[in-house]
Amino acid sequence: MVTRDEVAREAGTSTAVVSYVINNGPRPVSAAARKRVLDAVAKLDYRPNELARSLSSASSSVIGLIVPDVTNAYCGELALAVENSALARNHTLLLGNAMHDDERQARHLQTFLAQQVQGIVFIGSTYGDEMFRPETKRVLQGSKTPLVFLDRSTTEFGATSVLVDNRGGAYAATSHLLEHGHTSIAGFAGSSGLSSVRERRDGWADALIARGLDPADQQTFESAFDRYDAFAVARVMFANGNWPRAIFSHSDEQSIGIFYAAAQAGIRVPEDLALVSFDGIKEAAIVNPGLTTARQPIARVGELAVDQLLAAKAGTPSELRQEMLPVTLEIRHSCGCH
Amino acid sequence: MVTRDEVAREAGTSTAVVSYVINNGPRPVSAAARKRVLDAVAKLDYRPNELARSLSSASSSVIGLIVPDVTNAYCGELALAVENSALARNHTLLLGNAMHDDERQARHLQTFLAQQVQGIVFIGSTYGDEMFRPETKRVLQGSKTPLVFLDRSTTEFGATSVLVDNRGGAYAATSHLLEHGHTSIAGFAGSSGLSSVRERRDGWADALIARGLDPADQQTFESAFDRYDAFAVARVMFANGNWPRAIFSHSDEQSIGIFYAAAQAGIRVPEDLALVSFDGIKEAAIVNPGLTTARQPIARVGELAVDQLLAAKAGTPSELRQEMLPVTLEIRHSCGCH
DNA sequence: TTGAAAGCGCTAACAA
DNA sequence: TTGTTAGCGCTTTCAA
Numbered sequence: 001m002v003t004r005d006e007v008a009r010e011a012g013t014s015t016a017v018v019s020y021v022i023n024n025g026p027r028p029v030s031a032a033a034r035k036r037v038l039d040a041v042a043k044l045d046y047r048p049n050e051l052a053r054s055l056s057s058a059s060s061s062v063i064g065l066i067v068p069d070v071t072n073a074y075c076g077e078l079a080l081a082v083e084n085s086a087l088a089r090n091h092t093l094l095l096g097n098a099m100h101d102d103e104r105q106a107r108h109l110q111t112f113l114a115q116q117v118q119g120i121v122f123i124g125s126t127y128g129d130e131m132f133r134p135e136t137k138r139v140l141q142g143s144k145t146p147l148v149f150l151d152r153s154t155t156e157f158g159a160t161s162v163l164v165d166n167r168g169g170a171y172a173a174t175s176h177l178l179e180h181g182h183t184s185i186a187g188f189a190g191s192s193g194l195s196s197v198r199e200r201r202d203g204w205a206d207a208l209i210a211r212g213l214d215p216a217d218q219q220t221f222e223s224a225f226d227r228y229d230a231f232a233v234a235r236v237m238f239a240n241g242n243w244p245r246a247i248f249s250h251s252d253e254q255s256i257g258i259f260y261a262a263a264q265a266g267i268r269v270p271e272d273l274a275l276v277s278f279d280g281i282k283e284a285a286i287v288n289p290g291l292t293t294a295r296q297p298i299a300r301v302g303e304l305a306v307d308q309l310l311a312a313k314a315g316t317p318s319e320l321r322q323e324m325l326p327v328t329l330e331i332r333h334s335c336g337c338h
Numbered sequence: 339m340v341t342r343d344e345v346a347r348e349a350g351t352s353t354a355v356v357s358y359v360i361n362n363g364p365r366p367v368s369a370a371a372r373k374r375v376l377d378a379v380a381k382l383d384y385r386p387n388e389l390a391r392s393l394s395s396a397s398s399s400v401i402g403l404i405v406p407d408v409t410n411a412y413c414g415e416l417a418l419a420v421e422n423s424a425l426a427r428n429h430t431l432l433l434g435n436a437m438h439d440d441e442r443q444a445r446h447l448q449t450f451l452a453q454q455v456q457g458i459v460f461i462g463s464t465y466g467d468e469m470f471r472p473e474t475k476r477v478l479q480g481s482k483t484p485l486v487f488l489d490r491s492t493t494e495f496g497a498t499s500v501l502v503d504n505r506g507g508a509y510a511a512t513s514h515l516l517e518h519g520h521t522s523i524a525g526f527a528g529s530s531g532l533s534s535v536r537e538r539r540d541g542w543a544d545a546l547i548a549r550g551l552d553p554a555d556q557q558t559f560e561s562a563f564d565r566y567d568a569f570a571v572a573r574v575m576f577a578n579g580n581w582p583r584a585i586f587s588h589s590d591e592q593s594i595g596i597f598y599a600a601a602q603a604g605i606r607v608p609e610d611l612a613l614v615s616f617d618g619i620k621e622a623a624i625v626n627p628g629l630t631t632a633r634q635p636i637a638r639v640g641e642l643a644v645d646q647l648l649a650a651k652a653g654t655p656s657e658l659r660q661e662m663l664p665v666t667l668e669i670r671h672s673c674g675c676h
Numbered sequence: 677t678t679g680a681a682a683g684c685g686c687t688a689a690c691a692a
Numbered sequence: 693t694t695g696t697t698a699g700c701g702c703t704t705t706c707a708a
Binding site: 045047048049050051052054055060062069070071072073076077079080083087092093094095096097104107108110111112113114115116142227228231257260263264282283286287288 | 383385386387388389390392393398400407408409410411414415417418421425430431432433434435442445446448449450451452453454480565566569595598601602620621624625626
Binding site for chain 4: 371
């Protein structure tokens with residue numbers, strides 16, 4: 001392994017100068033010296049040891065990302081968006097799947113902290129109504145590592161969050177179904193406890209109320225934010241003779257589970273059941289029928305997450321904190337359009 | 339931040355002793371001293387800096403994982419399997435999505451190397467018939483970092499691989515379709531250049547030949563290993579009046595894309611089109627109809643990948659290298675059964 | 677503009 | 693069984 005010392009020797013300079021040119025600072029370097037160093041670097045194929053750099057500079061180019069489960073299409077797309085954004089800023093991702101297990105989440109968290117990550121991005125982290133169990137909270141409280149929550153508004157632990165207009169999106173989606181003439185719209189919600197679920201439920205209720213309908217009169221269902229659990233819940237739902245004719249589902253993943261259950265039960269979408277949902281994952285465009293959904297700006301969310309993290313580390317009291325991103329209703333055919 | 343020095347002071351021992359108890363070696367420590375250290379650690383809530391440990395010990399608890407695209411269900415499940423396995427051995431994952439872009443892949447690779455990862459696991463890495471572009475090869479050649487290829491047999495760069503019985507699985511899947519009485523079976527292949535694609539194509543051909551059928555007489559299609567590209571290819575396929583009545587598709591992801599295209603074209607599975615595929619992702623069980631597929635032991639693949647990596651680092655000339663894992667035909671309804 | 681040198685937090689060889 | 697100490701590869705202060 002080639003080290004900085006060898007480069008310095010080859011270039012005939014001190015090791016400090018090598019650092020100055022590699023880091024482009026903090027001291028100026030003469031053009032001649034810079035060239036000699038660069039030549040030596042090329043000749044020896046020198047690659048700085050990031051570990052040593054981080055240790056010495058007390059800063060790292062690694063960002064931790066904790067997701068519930070990458071296997072989930074929405075999480076996967078978000079993780080990819082975060083990676084794209086991290087890459088653009090010369091950072092890498094340490095990934096942890098929490099798998100809806102708070103012990104596993106805590107473990108990832110501690111590992112990331114021990115690895116001296118630059119910051120940690122959390123996606124949809126919640127256990128019960130609390131975000132973390134007490135032990136985890138203590139760890140977080142004692143750390144100065146920047147935290148960013150996606151889709152979860154909180155300023156605990158000095159965290160920042162990237163928010164999307166859950167309530168507005170749910171309102172738009174539900175209203176669209178109402179405009180199709182439906183007079184009752186079931187709510188197929190994500191796991192309670194999540195603020196996004198509360199907000200989407202509120203948007204759905206708002207839309208009903210705006211039409212003089214009572215949310216309390218509607219059927220409601222609940223499943224985890226994934227196609228498998230939604231599939232299981234939907235099967236039970238369809239087994240009941242009285243299944244709803246219109247549904248606002250809290251996520252595309254859940255909608256896909258509902259689609260599968262409907263297909264199995266011989267129920268046609270949108271003829272027998274109209275469906276709209278939330279997220280706007282890629283798959284919404286190719287499922288049959290195309291899924292009408294309130295689309296989140298996923299790429300933008302990933303971008304802001306990394307921006308906020310780096311701003312927090314830099315100590316910049318970013319105006320980005322708690323920004324609320326817009327959600328757009330993407331109309332396809334599951335709602336009955338066409 | 340609490341350091342080892344503070345722990346030593348609190349425990350009234352030397353810093354070496356603190357290291358010995360934390361690392362459980364390499365020197366023995368008296369029970370009394372151990373207790374004092376442990377108490378100090380607990381009292382101060384000390385957490386070792388992994389960066390410093392790695393730098394000093396020239397070994398790391400981080401493993402790099404390069405996948406084509408986590409957004410792909412198969413990749414996601416494999417990534418999760420690798421994480422599970424890494425977690426069980428107290429390691430963490432640095433994740434990189436190559437996105438079918440060799441420059442991006444090379445970048446991840448270099449970053450991982452700079453981060454001094456313990457080793458790198460590659461999933462389905464191929465560009466053209468080569469695995470890497472020349473520049474990347476040079477980097478790899480110059481590195482002593484253990485490499486593990488999933489589903490790609492090679493011993494270049496001193497790498498190890500975890501193989502599955504692609505040919506046998508494809509043979510079993512195709513044969514099953516043949517037993518249903520089909521006299522021609524189209525091949526819906528993954529991207530050429532991948533060894534797994536070659537092997538699955540061979541297995542399909544073997545089965546046809548065993549029945550006296552000529553593979554050259556069959557229709558063949560090709561798409562990337564994902565539902566989106568398969569969807570696009572399948573749409574064109576169905577637009578042609580002469581679409582096949584039985585297909586062996588190289589992956590479940592592709593089968594799902596075919597399902598979507600079929601649904602859109604009003605083609606029923608399995609009545610109008612019988613389908614079998616490969617991989618055995620979770621979703622195969624809930625799609626409609628259930629997907630008959632040659633299932634890979636995904637969890638076991640992830641386990642072996644990490645085992646081989648750590649064995650390689652330890653210098654253990656592992657007997658695990660190049661092990662070939664069995665594939666099981668999982669019969670559901672897409673083939674026409676029931 | 678450059679160089680010498682003191683760390684960053686930890687491991688482990690060596691001496692006791 | 694314990695302590696001292698020399699690094700690991702790099703950053704950055706301080707003096708030149």
